[in-house]
Amino acid sequence: MPQIIMQYSSTLQLDVPATLQAINQALLASGQFQAEDIKSRAIPLQDWLTGTTFGSAPFVHLQLHILTGRDLATRQQLSDSMLPVLQQQVQGPPGTQLCVEVCQMERDSYRKLTL
Numbered sequence: 001m002p003q004i005i006m007q008y009s010s011t012l013q014l015d016v017p018a019t020l021q022a023i024n025q026a027l028l029a030s031g032q033f034q035a036e037d038i039k040s041r042a043i044p045l046q047d048w049l050t051g052t053t054f055g056s057a058p059f060v061h062l063q064l065h066i067l068t069g070r071d072l073a074t075r076q077q078l079s080d081s082m083l084p085v086l087q088q089q090v091q092g093p094p095g096t097q098l099c100v101e102v103c104q105m106e107r108d109s110y111r112k113l114t115l
Helices: 016-029 072-089
Strands: 003-009 039-045 059-067 097-105
Touching: 003 016, 016 039, 016 072, 059 072, 072 097
Parallel strands: 003 039, 059 097
Antiparallel strands: 003 059
8 A cells, every 4th residue: 555546648748657656756755655565557548528628638637545544634745745746747738737636445444465
């Protein structure tokens, strides 16, 4: 844990490996996670609709999935640390939207098996 899912408009200039590396480094620097527990992936989106205009206002939406138990201040710190990473990594036209969402996964039902 955590799980990072980054969805992004395929028209953006984005070095995906470098962005995921920067995200993982920021999460590691938070002191909340061990390096081997951080799992990140990126999903390019070919089709999106912003408002009523198809394909306008490209975006990056980063979801940080963590187990329940961290207080709001910690979750806000994690979110606040991710947004500057995206800002440094993403090159897009005016109107490009960068979003970070912290999602809590129920600790009691989460299962993990390492082979």
